[in-house]
Amino acid sequence: KKFMKIAIDGPAGAGKSTVAKAVAEKTGFYYLDSGKIYRACTWVLVNNQLHMSDLDKLLHQLHSGNLEIVQQGQEGVTVYFENHKLDDELRTPQINDLVSTIASQPKIREYVTSVLRHFSCHHNVVMDGRDIGTVVFPDADVKIYLTADQRIRAQRRVEELKTSGILSTVDEVEKSIVKRDFQDQTRTHSPLQIADDAVVINSTYLSVQEVVEKVIRLISHAN
Numbered sequence: 001k002k003f004m005k006i007a008i009d010g011p012a013g014a015g016k017s018t019v020a021k022a023v024a025e026k027t028g029f030y031y032l033d034s035g036k037i038y039r040a041c042t043w044v045l046v047n048n049q050l051h052m053s054d055l056d057k058l059l060h061q062l063h064s065g066n067l068e069i070v071q072q073g074q075e076g077v078t079v080y081f082e083n084h085k086l087d088d089e090l091r092t093p094q095i096n097d098l099v100s101t102i103a104s105q106p107k108i109r110e111y112v113t114s115v116l117r118h119f120s121c122h123h124n125v126v127m128d129g130r131d132i133g134t135v136v137f138p139d140a141d142v143k144i145y146l147t148a149d150q151r152i153r154a155q156r157r158v159e160e161l162k163t164s165g166i167l168s169t170v171d172e173v174e175k176s177i178v179k180r181d182f183q184d185q186t187r188t189h190s191p192l193q194i195a196d197d198a199v200v201i202n203s204t205y206l207s208v209q210e211v212v213e214k215v216i217r218l219i220s221h222a223n
């Protein structure tokens with residue numbers, strides 16, 4: 001049996017995870033946030049007090065340690081490393097600052113890509129990230145490139161952070177996402193780019209609902 005793969009790529013704060021979650025709910029597909037796995041790798045680095053120069057040690061930790069991805073309904077997954085539940089600790093400013101540098105390393109990308117592919121072997125999946133339609137699943141059934149004006153993306157992120165009790169300014173958040181986008185778009189190894197066969201959705205003037213409907217329509221046409 002062939003399983004369907006829906007890829008949603010785009011810059012930081014474009015609403016990928018919100019849309020992917022809603023699409024997963026409507027379709028019953030599993031949702032995997034690939035950024036979470038890059039964040040988990042970064043957490044392992046920080047938690048072991050390793051530095052960027054200790055990349056080999058980090059890879060050793062990742063390959064010898066136990067990274068578990070546990071499905072939680074259509075809400076997405078919870079990631080465990082060595083039985084340590086990784087949740088809010090993946091979203092700290094420290095992880096935000098380091099993750100793109102870690103994600104630029106080819107050996108880290110190789111590791112994460114194999115984790116992502118393995119997860120998707122036996123399920124229909126919606127996956128969001130930066131290289132899902134280009135590298136992880138070049139044969140995805142539907143590829144979306146979701147974007148929005150950077151100011152809007154920063155504003156939405158600030159609202160989202162507020163709901164988890166984190167107060168930040170739009171300027172501050174805009175600066176951080178612009179920096180991360182630049183790093184993600186200019187890296188040599190699988191940079192963020194629009195796949196040739198991706199449908200570009202600019203959500204600046206669209207509601208979540210409208211974006212989700214567009215994606216669902218594309219999925220039913222691909223079926």
Ligand code: C5P
Pocket residue numbers: 012013034035036038039099100101103128129130131132180184
């Ligand atoms: O999506 P999220 O903001 O959690 O991703 C965190 C970081 O992980 C991104 O800025 C990017 O550097 C990296 N990433 C990636 N490829 C993916 C998903 C995330 O390089 N498919």
